[in-house]
Amino acid sequence: MGDNFDAVIIGGGACGLMCAVQAGYLEKRTLILEKNEKIGAKILISGGGRCNYTNLYASESNFISGNPHFSKSAFSQFTIEDTISFFEANGILGKEKTLGQLFPLSNNAKDIVRVFESLCADLDQQIICNADVKDVLKMEEGDFKISYSRAGKLKEIRVPKVVIATGGLPVQKMGATDFGLRVARQFGLKITDTAPALVPLTITGKDAEWYAQLSGNSIFSRVSNDRISFEENILFTHWGLSGPAILQISSYWRPGEHISIDLLPNDSITELIQTQKLINGRKSLSGLLSDLFTKKFADALAKFLPVEKNLASLSKEDIQKIDQYIHHFDVKPAGDKGYDKAEVMRGGVATDELSSKTLEAKKVPGLYFGGECVDVTGWLGGYNFQWAWSAGFVIAQNI
Ligand SMILES: Cc1cc2nc3c(=O)[nH]c(=O)nc-3n(C[C@H](O)[C@H](O)[C@H](O)COP(=O)(O)OP(=O)(O)OC[C@H]3O[C@@H](n4cnc5c(N)ncnc54)[C@H](O)[C@@H]3O)c2cc1C
Known part of the structure; x- marks a missing residue:
């Protein structure tokens, strides 16, 4: 040539x-x-x-x-x-x-x-x-x-x-x-x-089934670690978490680290409970959560929260716990989906x-x-x- x-x-x-x-x-x-x-x-x-x-x-x-x-x-x-x-x-x-x-x-x-x-x-x-x-x-x-x-x-x-x-x-x-x-x-x-980046994260162990049951649910969230945060959708899957906010944080995630998810980044669940309580104290927490999330996700929160309680009967400790789960949902990914599912290195x-x-x-x-x-x-x-x-x-x- x-x-x-x-x-x-x-x-x-x-x-x-x-x-x-x-x-x-x-x-x-x-x-x-x-x-x-x-x-x-x-x-x-x-x-x-x-x-x-x-x-x-x-x-x-x-x-x-x-x-x-x-x-x-x-x-x-x-x-x-x-x-x-x-x-x-x-x-x-x-x-x-x-x-x-x-x-x-x-x-x-x-x-x-x-x-x-x-x-x-x-x-x-x-x-x-x-x-x-x-x-x-x-x-x-x-x-x-x-x-x-x-x-x-x-x-x-x-x-x-x-x-x-x-x-x-x-x-x-x-x-x-x-x-x-x-x-x-x-x-x-x-x-x-080098490592996979912009990549879905996997969940194993005792909570894996809970994530799998929510597969397909997408929620606008703020996902953070102590270095950065992203506000976009997260997506529950059969094996863990995906969606744009998760892909973004994955580039900043290192094995063994936790990430924190604010499931309601534009509101305060504590304030919503207080206001709703004044309007209708007999409304259940489950009812309020269903107004904010898909029914399936609201129901699934029963694993962690007293969803059957009326808003009026929630104690201060209950509200603190609800606030913690909704605004600081803690996730410890087991790993990532690897280079075959990563968008970038x-x-x-x-x-x-x-x-x-x-x-x-x-x-x-x-x-x-x-x-x-x-x-x-x-x-x-x-x-x-x-x-x-x-x-x-x-x-x-x-x-
Ligand atoms: C599913 C997916 C979706 C994406 N979507 C977006 C998006 O919408 N926007 C965005 O900004 N980025 C996106 N990306 C990332 C983007 O595709 C890459 O960052 C970009 O293509 C990198 O460009 P590059 O030229 O460096 O490498 P590449 O585009 O990967 O090109 C490298 C080329 O080198 C060739 N090659 C490798 N080894 C050899 C060899 N030994 N001899 C000859 N040829 C070789 C490969 O075949 C390949 O064609 C996406 C990535 C994936 C996987």
Whole structure:
């Protein structure tokens, strides 16, 4: 193969595709090597097939990283407005769903992938799919030798620069590999411990059956630990807890820790009891809880609370206990559902190994890391794609 590419981009996901297109605008030639049959597998399944491609309110405070300031430079070089303009210029109008989450007006993630397919073709950026990259070696001459297997054959290509955009560990069947982490280790770069993030949490032990019986119930809540809190829905499942608020806190949860759930974040149950008592003291606690929650959830609270008592007969201790359960429901998850159910990986290539301005490895000139394989992990809601687009743009300026 004619090796006259400015760079090889390993991984045809969000970061790699944006990198190729932006390099094309600068009249650089890149080659994307993608292991899957098609590019953009995760874009296609993201946001339930609708692709939440950015968040109007994204800033570095919505990301977890060993260095919370690391992503600032990339976000200032390719901003949310740049993302919106880029997609608008290519026919994708966005609509905000909730909390700043932007989706294509068409509600179709395929439209996002089509933008990259057509731009890569127009800008003469080459894509080879079914190309499983095995190895990246730095040669004495300073360039890189990349080996990949395709249709049972091992092929090699030499280029001056390499972009590792191979994503994180979640969802192996979508093509996820540890390739980025392996290459980083091979070149002596540190890795920040990795773990599933934006992932449902499991409950085992004596309360497991109680959670399972509530499967399907969704409740707007505030979920907290001593570092952060999120207000969104939680969802009871057969094996524990999911829903946006749980996925968000999971990124900040460590095994063995408790989380606290306020099941009624916009009211005070104590005040509601006091007011309702004056109107109708014979109303049962169960009746009041049914006004606030689904009947099934209100009934299930009988496991912990004196639901049959009249409001007028509740003692001070009863009310304290009710307040504690409703506003500080304590959960000790047994674990998480693992990489197959996680939306993203926490940790990755340590940020102090990379230049925040160029995303080049400080110790290995010509080697760049972007997207999920880097220790920059966004919240739920379009933040992770914004990081992937910004990182792809930044790398394209420098390869
Ligand atoms: C179910 C689900 C829903 C999501 N929804 C959203 C959402 O709505 N909004 C949002 O912001 N984020 C969402 N995310 C997260 C988002 O998809 C990722 O953060 C983002 O795709 C990361 O981009 P990336 O380019 O770094 O990696 P990826 O998009 O994962 O791309 C990496 C590519 O590299 C390829 N690859 C890996 N190893 C090799 C190798 N050795 N050789 C060749 N190719 C290789 C992979 O096949 C893959 O195509 C979701 C994730 C999941 C799992």
